[in-house]
Amino acid sequence: MGKLTKLVGAAGLVAGAAYLTNEENRRNVKKQIDEAIRVFNPDYKKELGKPADIDDAEMVSEGAMTSVQYYNQSQENRTHDKIS
Incomplete structure (x- = not known):
């Protein structure tokens, strides 16, 4: 050195x-x-990612579904825009 x-x-x-x-x-x-x-x-x-409290677990699952629903809706909107 x-x-x-x-x-x-x-x-x-x-x-x-x-x-x-x-x-x-x-x-x-x-x-x-x-x-x-x-x-x-x-x-x-x-x-x-494994909350022991059931309320926390429900909140996490609801949040996950919200993002999935948003993604699906945006994909559906893009498909409709291309067709139009």
């Missing part, structure tokens, strides 16, 4: 260490790491 790359890397390490000397900064970094681990956890991904 070049001298500049080593210098930039060393400066980054020093800056990171200086940032982490503050206890609140360490907590924020730990919180972000924990959140990233939770999001990338396969069990978390399995639960996406």
Whole structure:
């Protein structure tokens, strides 16, 4: 590696260490790491889109149908416009 790359890397390490000397900064970094681990956890991904509350599930299904109905209506309108 070049001298500049080593210098930039060393400066980054020093800056990171200086940032982490503050206890609140360490907590924020730990919180972000924990959140990233939770999001990338396969069990978390399995639960996406599966609301446990029945009201939420109904709302999601109604929203899905609304977009499908809108798409079908727009396709039907395009077909009628071409025929006319």
